[in-house]
Amino acid sequence: MTSAVTNTPVACPGCVAMPTQDTGTPVADARLMLSLPTIHCQNCIASVEKTLAAHPGVHSARVNLTLKRALIDAAPEVTAAELIRRLEVTGFEAYELDPAAINETATRTAARDLLMRLAVAGFASMNVMLLSVAVWSGATDTTRDLFHWISAAITLPAIAFSAQPFFRNAWSALRAGRLNMDVPISLAILLALVTSLWETWLSGHHAYFDAALTLTFFLLAGRWLDARARSAARSAAEELTALEVPRAWRIENATPVEVSVAALQVGDHILVHPGARAPVDGIVTEGRSEVDRSMLTGETLPEVRRSGDAMSAGEVNLTGPLTLRATAVGQDTSLQRMAALVAIAESGRSRYTSLADRAAKLYAPGVHILSALAFLGWLIWSGDMRVSLNIAAAVLIITCPCALGLAVPAVTTAASGRLFGRGLLIKNATALERLAEVDTVVFDKTGTLTTGHPSLTNWSALNASQQRLAYALAKASAHPLSRAIAEAAQADGIEPTPLDEVIERPGYGTMATVERTNVRLGRPEWVGIETDHDGLCAGLDSGTGNAVVLRFEDKHRPGAVETVSGLQDLGIDVILLSGDRTSAVDRFAQTVRIADWHAEMLPEEKARFLQRLKSDGRRVLMVGDGLNDTAALAAAHVSISPAQALDAARAASDMVLLGRDLSPISEAVSVARMATRRIRENFRIATLYNIVAVPLAVAGLATPLIAALAMSTSSISVSLNALRVRGRG
Amino acid sequence: MNVLTYLIPISLLLGGIGLIGFIYTLRSRQYDDPEGDSRRILNDTWDDHPKE
Numbered sequence: 077m078t079s080a081v082t083n084t085p086v087a088c089p090g091c092v093a094m095p096t097q098d099t100g101t102p103v104a105d106a107r108l109m110l111s112l113p114t115i116h117c118q119n120c121i122a123s124v125e126k127t128l129a130a131h132p133g134v135h136s137a138r139v140n141l142t143l144k145r146a147l148i149d150a151a152p153e154v155t156a157a158e159l160i161r162r163l164e165v166t167g168f169e170a171y172e173l174d175p176a177a178i179n180e181t182a183t184r185t186a187a188r189d190l191l192m193r194l195a196v197a198g199f200a201s202m203n204v205m206l207l208s209v210a211v212w213s214g215a216t217d218t219t220r221d222l223f224h225w226i227s228a229a230i231t232l233p234a235i236a237f238s239a240q241p242f243f244r245n246a247w248s249a250l251r252a253g254r255l256n257m258d259v260p261i262s263l264a265i266l267l268a269l270v271t272s273l274w275e276t277w278l279s280g281h282h283a284y285f286d287a288a289l290t291l292t293f294f295l296l297a298g299r300w301l302d303a304r305a306r307s308a309a310r311s312a313a314e315e316l317t318a319l320e321v322p323r324a325w326r327i328e329n330a331t332p333v334e335v336s337v338a339a340l341q342v343g344d345h346i347l348v349h350p351g352a353r354a355p356v357d358g359i360v361t362e363g364r365s366e367v368d369r370s371m372l373t374g375e376t377l378p379e380v381r382r383s384g385d386a387m388s389a390g391e392v393n394l395t396g397p398l399t400l401r402a403t404a405v406g407q408d409t410s411l412q413r414m415a416a417l418v419a420i421a422e423s424g425r426s427r428y429t430s431l432a433d434r435a436a437k438l439y440a441p442g443v444h445i446l447s448a449l450a451f452l453g454w455l456i457w458s459g460d461m462r463v464s465l466n467i468a469a470a471v472l473i474i475t476c477p478c479a480l481g482l483a484v485p486a487v488t489t490a491a492s493g494r495l496f497g498r499g500l501l502i503k504n505a506t507a508l509e510r511l512a513e514v515d516t517v518v519f520d521k522t523g524t525l526t527t528g529h530p531s532l533t534n535w536s537a538l539n540a541s542q543q544r545l546a547y548a549l550a551k552a553s554a555h556p557l558s559r560a561i562a563e564a565a566q567a568d569g570i571e572p573t574p575l576d577e578v579i580e581r582p583g584y585g586t587m588a589t590v591e592r593t594n595v596r597l598g599r600p601e602w603v604g605i606e607t608d609h610d611g612l613c614a615g616l617d618s619g620t621g622n623a624v625v626l627r628f629e630d631k632h633r634p635g636a637v638e639t640v641s642g643l644q645d646l647g648i649d650v651i652l653l654s655g656d657r658t659s660a661v662d663r664f665a666q667t668v669r670i671a672d673w674h675a676e677m678l679p680e681e682k683a684r685f686l687q688r689l690k691s692d693g694r695r696v697l698m699v700g701d702g703l704n705d706t707a708a709l710a711a712a713h714v715s716i717s718p719a720q721a722l723d724a725a726r727a728a729s730d731m732v733l734l735g736r737d738l739s740p741i742s743e744a745v746s747v748a749r750m751a752t753r754r755i756r757e758n759f760r761i762a763t764l765y766n767i768v769a770v771p772l773a774v775a776g777l778a779t780p781l782i783a784a785l786a787m788s789t790s791s792i793s794v795s796l797n798a799l800r801v802r803g804r805g
Numbered sequence: 806m807n808v809l810t811y812l813i814p815i816s817l818l819l820g821g822i823g824l825i826g827f828i829y830t831l832r833s834r835q836y837d838d839p840e841g842d843s844r845r846i847l848n849d850t851w852d853d854h855p856k857e
Contacts, residue, residue, distance in 0.1 A: 118844040141841030191831060199824040203817060219809075226813060 108148040108156050109173040110163070113499050113719070113734035115144055120168070127166050128159060144734075145173070169735065171719070187307050190300040193238040197296055200234030201289035205784075208286040212781045217279075224276040227285040231269065239265055239292045241299060255440045257481065261295060263444070264288075264472035271469040274462065282466065287473045287783045294791045295481045302485035305492050306505065324355040327399065337406075344402045348393045350554055350582075357409045358400030360385045364583045365396040366555070370522045372703050373655040377612060378556075380583045390703055395555050396582025430506040431755055432484040439480065447471040450774045463776070470773040473783050475766055482791055483758035486798035491751035494802055499735035500716075500744050507730035509755075510714040511748035513695045517643050517741075518686065518708070520700035521654035521664060524718060525636045525738070528701075530556055530612050530628040535564045538616075541573070542624060546616050548572035549586045549597035557614050557628055558586070558597070585614070593619030600625060630660075632668055635739035640668050642742030648697075653677050653685060655704050683707035699741065701725055716741060751801050758794045765790040 115124060121139045124146060128137035133154035139146045148159065156172035163170040207223040215223060242265070245258035265288050272283040324340055325332040325347040332347045337355045340346065345361065348354050354367075366378040372390050381387055387400055389409035451468035455461065492502045502508060519525050538546065547565035550558035551572055565572070575588040575595075585598010596603050596617040603615030605623040612628035640650050652673035654661045661675035677685065686708045689696050698705070698712035701721035706728045709715040715729035718736075726732055733740060769786040772778045830836070 118847040121841060121844060122848050122850060139841060140838040141844060142838045188831060191836070192828065195824060195827045195831070199820050203820050206816060207813075222809075230817075 108150055108154070108159065110146045110148065110156065110159065111171045111173050111734075112139070112144050112146055112163070112168055113171075114169045115139065115141060116497070123166060124163065124168060127162050127168075131159060131162065134159075146170075187300065187303040190241065190296060190303050193241070194293065194296040194300050196234055197238035197289060197293040200230050200238075201286060201293045204230055204286045204289055208283075208780065208784070211283075212779075220281075221276065221279045224272075224279075224283045224285070227283065228273060228276055231272075231285040231289055235265060235269065235288060235292060238296060242292075242295065255444075257436045257440060260440050260443045260472065261291070261476060261481075264469070264476045265291060267465075267469045268473055271465050275466070278462075282780050284469060284473060284780050284783065287780055287787065290784060290787055291473065291476055294787065298481040298485045301482075301489040305485070305489045305502075325349065340402055340405045342402050342405055344405075346400045346402055348387075348398045348400060350393055350395055350397060352393055354387050354389050354391045354393065354400065356400065356402040356406075357386070357388045357404040358402045360387055360398050361401050362399035363396050365398050366394045366583050368392040368394055368556070370528065370702065375522075375656055377657075382583065395553065395580070430484075430509055431752070431759070432480075435480060435759060443472065443475045446475065446770070446774070453774075454776070467773065467776050470776075470778045470783060471770065474769045474773045474778060474786055476787075480759070480762050482794050483762060483798070484755055486795050487751050487754045487758065487801055490798050490801040491747050495740065495744055495747055498740040498743060499733065499737070500740040501732045501734055502730070503732060504730040507714055508748045508751050510695070510730070511697065511745060512752035514648060514697040514714060514745060514748075516649045516651065516689060516694045517697045517699065518651045518653055518689075518712070519640075519670070520682075520698075520702060520705045520708075521652060521656055521661060522630065523701040523720065524699055524705075525632055525640075525652070525668060526630040526664070527633050527736070528630065528720070530560045531631045532560050532564045532626060533629045534625075534627045535561075535568075538624060538626075540570075542616060542618055543568070543570050544573045545590070545595060545618050546597060546626065548575050549578075549588060549595065549616075552578045552588070553580050553586050557612065557626075560628055561597075561614075561626065590619065595619045630664075632664070633736060633738050635737040637668050639738040639742050640670060642739070643745065646742065646745055648745065653682050653708070655679075655682075655702075677704075679704040679707055683711045686711040697745070698729075700729075716744075747801065754797055754801055758797055761793055761797065762790055 112120075112124060115121065121141060124139050125137050128134050128146065128148055131150070131154065133151035135149040135151070137146055137148045148154075150159075160170045160172060204227045207227050211220050211223050239262070242258045242261045245256065246262035249256040249259055268284040268288040268291075272285050272288070275281070275283050324335055324337050326335045326340065327333075327345040327347055340356055344356075346354075346356060346358065350365065360381050360383050362383060364380070364382040367381050367387065368378050369375050369391050372388065378394055381398060386403075387398070389404075447468045450471045451464050454464035454467050458464065488505075488508055491508055495502060522528060535543070543565060546561050547570050550561035550565070552558075552575070573590060575590060578586065578588040580586045581598070581602075583599075584602040585596055587594060587596045587598075589595065594617075596615070598614060600606070600613060600615040603617045603623050605615045605617075605625060612630070614626045614628070615623050616626060617623040643650055649672065650670050652661065652665050652668075652670045654664075654673070654675050655677055656675060658675040661673055665671075665673040674685065682705060686696055686698060690711070690713070695713040698709050698715040699717070700706075700709055700715070701718050702725060705717075706725050709717060709725060709728040714731070716731045716733055717725045717729040718733045719726075720736075721729075721732075731744070765786050769778065769782065772782060835842075
């Protein structure tokens with residue numbers, strides 16, 4: 077068991093980046109779901125579907141471009157890992173999703189339900205508008221009454237169906253003793269219906285049936301946009317949770333059995349395969365390996381673990397299989413204790429009130445007072461209940477937040493649609509507004525600004541025979557450094573030296589014989605060379621006496637340098653925080669040109685650093701991926717994490733970066749700033765219409781025609797203004 | 806004015822047909838992937854003959 081390391085031949089450079097635990101997980105369900113963050117056009121759809129359909133076990137494959145997802149019906153033996161590998165060869169990033177974790181019905185029915193109500197309101201308002209135009213252009217007496225009655229017959233059932241969401245929200249707000257946007261909306265709709273019915277009964281001149289319906293229609297449009305944007309974000313967030321299937325291998329009667337992580341207990345013996353993450357805290361009882369602690373600490377150098385050493389949950393086993401005796405499971409693991417820090421940081425985060433909420437807080441009471449004053453004023457002045465009620469209704473209809481209801485959702489939908497197209501997912505409704513206020517960006521290093529995968533830096537310093545030997549030895553191991561060597565060799569198209577008696581010694585390296593000479597690739601001290609390189613390195617002993625050092629570096633992600641300089645151009649301070657050693661952080665900070673960096677930070681220190689920035693009055697955007705960042709992510713004003721981050725880190729952040737490229741971040745900041753500007757503009761446009769129309773309504777000069785005009789023009793101009801956020805891309 | 810007795814029911818009927826059509830498209834999940842559907846018409850895979 078101890079040295080049974082599977083030698084997975086690497087088919088393409090794309091597969092090297094794949095975490096090994098993904099390979100060969102059999103999926104019981106025949107329905108597979110893949111996330112495809114980079115697809116964007118008809119050619120992508122066609123080639124993804126063709127690639128997937130080319131697999132013999134796949135029955136059907138359908139790409140959904142809007143959700144950037146593929147749904148595959150396949151034979152039970154087909155694994156997502158195989159399909160992902162095929163897609164990566166074709167050039168598409170793909171991630172497996174757990175279909176069970178995606179609660180599609182709940183998120184989608186809400187939006188569908190609103191769309192249905194929107195359609196009914198639209199249909200009814202068009203018909204009533206036709207009749208109303210006839211009235212406005214001069215229909216009189218019986219004809220006008222007939223038209224009013226027909227309008228009433230259409231309007232009442234249509235409102236009863238379409239306006240239900242507003243009535244329900246208003247009722248629950250009133251019951252709780254609060255006022256929200258829906259209270260003036262419901263009141264306006266109901267008052268308009270009552271006065272119009274009364275007018276129609278007495279064959280009056282003015283009926284507001286069309287106004288009640290168009291009001292419902294525009295407001296439902298705003299609600300629907302909002303629900304749709306949110307359901308898209310929520311389903312994508314669920315998608316990310318679906319990426320991690322919590323499984324562990326428990327040793328029962330000397331054979332490992334796959335069980336759910338939740339079923340593990342203290343004292344259980346658990347097998348951790350190379351490439352897998354430790355599910356519990358424990359003591360190593362068998363095996364020897366190296367572990368990657370970067371998710372917990374940001375430290376890039378792997379650490380050796382042998383029998384008797386402690387291992388904490390979240391550490392990734394790199395080389396040999398390890399058996400752990402669990403000492404803490406579930407909520408008690410150090411991983412979960414770290415997650416508890418997040419809860420503390422989050423409770424400290426002040427509740428952010430969005431622009432829309434602030435507008436509603438000013439608006440709702442204002443409207444009621446205005447319309448009540450108009451009613452009382454007219455009642456006292458004219459003593460006519462009917463006239464006063466009519467005027468109060470007109471005031472409510474004209475001031476009703478048609479444009480306000482559209483102003484925010486239209487902008488956020490356009491902005492989040494644009495960012496989603498670039499691979500940035502907005503999880504939180506107010507995240508865009510908060511992002512617009514950002515003046516400082518704090519980056520984590522390992523896994524955020526860097527890829528988290530080492531790459532070889534001094535490959536060309538080796539001679540041809542050393543390169544061939546290094547490749548041959550590296551192929552025999554799944555260690556990340558070996559994979560980096562294999563990647564470099566494959567890029568140069570080098571043939572490996574034939575080897576005999578290849579043995580991998582977990583925690584040390586790989587040894588073999590070539591023409592009866594011993595050759596070794598592994599830890600420098602094991603190979604027997606001194607090195608002053610303090611970063612990641614390995615030694616290669618080619619048997620001729622002169623061992624060489626191979627140096628590795630955690631390369632920065634694509635777009636990292638551009639993102640940093642782009643943010644600095646926007647006038648934002650960029651700070652680098654890392655748990656890694658000072659020398660490594662210093663070198664890295666120079667390559668990405670960040671002057672302000674802090675190394676060897678513990679998770680609590682990161683969170684405290686953010687709190688300090690906050691108390692200095694700074695608005696901080698935190699970008700991080702590891703468990704050591706989660707508390708800082710929660711403490712920041714707004715936070716982003718990459719899709720490859722731990723679940724806890726993603727849960728703590730407001731936005732998730734879906735692709736590997738970092739450049740959407742700087743674009744997000746400028747889009748967010750633009751979006752907030754548009755929202756404010758929209759509020760101003762809506763206010764302007766009110767300033768013009770409200771005096772008319774209070775003076776009793778507003779006719780249903782004027783109400784309809786004011787409402788439609790303000791709604792349309794607000795929507796058009798919002799569309800400008802989309803840009804030309 | 807008698808013409809109204811035909812025209813109003815006709816206009817309601819036509820609008821109603823449109824509404825029913827929309828509800829049908831909504832129920833048959835035709836709005837699940839608007840972006841993909843608008844791109845798929847540019848795909849030339851089934852240009853020569855329809856899919857069996």
